[in-house]
Amino acid sequence: MIPSDFKYTKEHEWVKIDGNIASIGITDYAAGELGDIVFVEVPKVGTKVQQTKPFGTIEAVKAISDLFSPLSGEVVEVNGEVAAEAAVINKDPYGHGWIIKIKYSNAGELDTLLSAADYEALLKKI
């Protein structure tokens, strides 16, 4: 089950909106496909990110994958728990496995994200 109050992207990232802050992570499906995540590379606090552009990478045992920003904005927090022990993403992708928080700069972009229902429909087609 995926959290119903989150937003999603076709690249299998999730977004949780809290005021003007968006927490970003990858979905359980993405974590499962990647397998054992060894570490993540993410930008420092203060870095500007742009919607649909890569902002970091995920190194898993089998493969490396880019992280695409679901929204434009500025990084305000990086998850230290994930930086220390990236396997947390495999264990708890929607909770402790969040990757970065950004202050998003363009509320209009929110409408381009998928709802939980849309994302579930997308998963069914895979």
Added chain:
Amino acid sequence: MPKKTAFYNIHEKAGAKIVEFAGYLMPVQYRSITEEHKRVRKSVGLFDLSHMGEFVVSGPGARQFVQHAVTNDINALGLGQVMYTAMCYPDGGIVDDLLVYNLGDFVYLVVNASNIDKDFAHLNGLRKTGLVASTDVKLENISDETALLAIQGPDAEKVLAKMTDYDLPSLKFYWAATSKIAGVEMLFSRTGYTGEDGFELYMAPKYAEKLWDAAMEAAREFEGEPIGLGARDSLRLEMKYALYGNDIDKTTNPLEAGLGWVVKLDKGDFVGRDALVKIKEESPKRRNVAFELKEKGFPRQHYPIVIDGKKVGEVTSGTFSPMLEKGIGTGYVPADSSKIGTEVGIDIRGKLIPAEIVKPPFYKHGTRK
């Protein structure tokens, strides 16, 4: 169509991720490559290795024939002893790396899955042109009639002891025996590719599921679990065991690959000897070395190895070591830059990560006897 091993249904039921590997549908992982890796280091794991190839070489000229085909000295083998060796082309390039079992009446060869057809054709070619009369050598490929189950880890002996009456402590590392295991008479050996103590069991496919179930049951008290090819690769790499297709192939020779210990130039003539003598006299120009990253990074195959800003080689195998918790890998570098302690850089997608050439194995606490 990829082949299924005799354990395939078991893997599917266990929820394994299945991939095609060397023409076989094989489990790459069951739950987590890292967890499976640590399980083998800590207690015990079960591997389906039925994709590996098995050949029987028999007839009065069998031993002489194999001695001529491989680089190691199989005349040194006692009855029931097993040996790791390379098999070379006349130019010294490697056809395959394999195990040779001296089973008295015949010689048993275990070869890499990806090389079964090539090796068989190569050996057949030697049979026709070799120094042994071809009528004195019979060569059979029994790969499809052989299932292979490996039990690996520090508790492997305790697990197998629950399945057989055979006096396991008397079986030394790299020796084989025939005995009843879970009621089935079979060939087995104290061998493996993990750096841990362990056994490899060869059986007819019809017994495979029975043996798997018995081994899982016996392994239960040690929290034993099935291990996929993903962990098999990281386990072997922590020991710097060569993988054909990555670290060695027809363009590499055993002397530069770090396999000089299985090349016995003084044993008499064998295929590739002249070329290897020359390579040894001139000293190999490059060497396959082990390196550890000094910063966080995940070296992968084909990433450039850099010295003084210049690419000098490529990573041939790389992973993030679950036991050392750092990036480790192997690759060829010029011989004059191959000394332990040499500083190199690994170009990880444009970012140069410092690394150091280290003495293998990476993981130094293996329980192999």
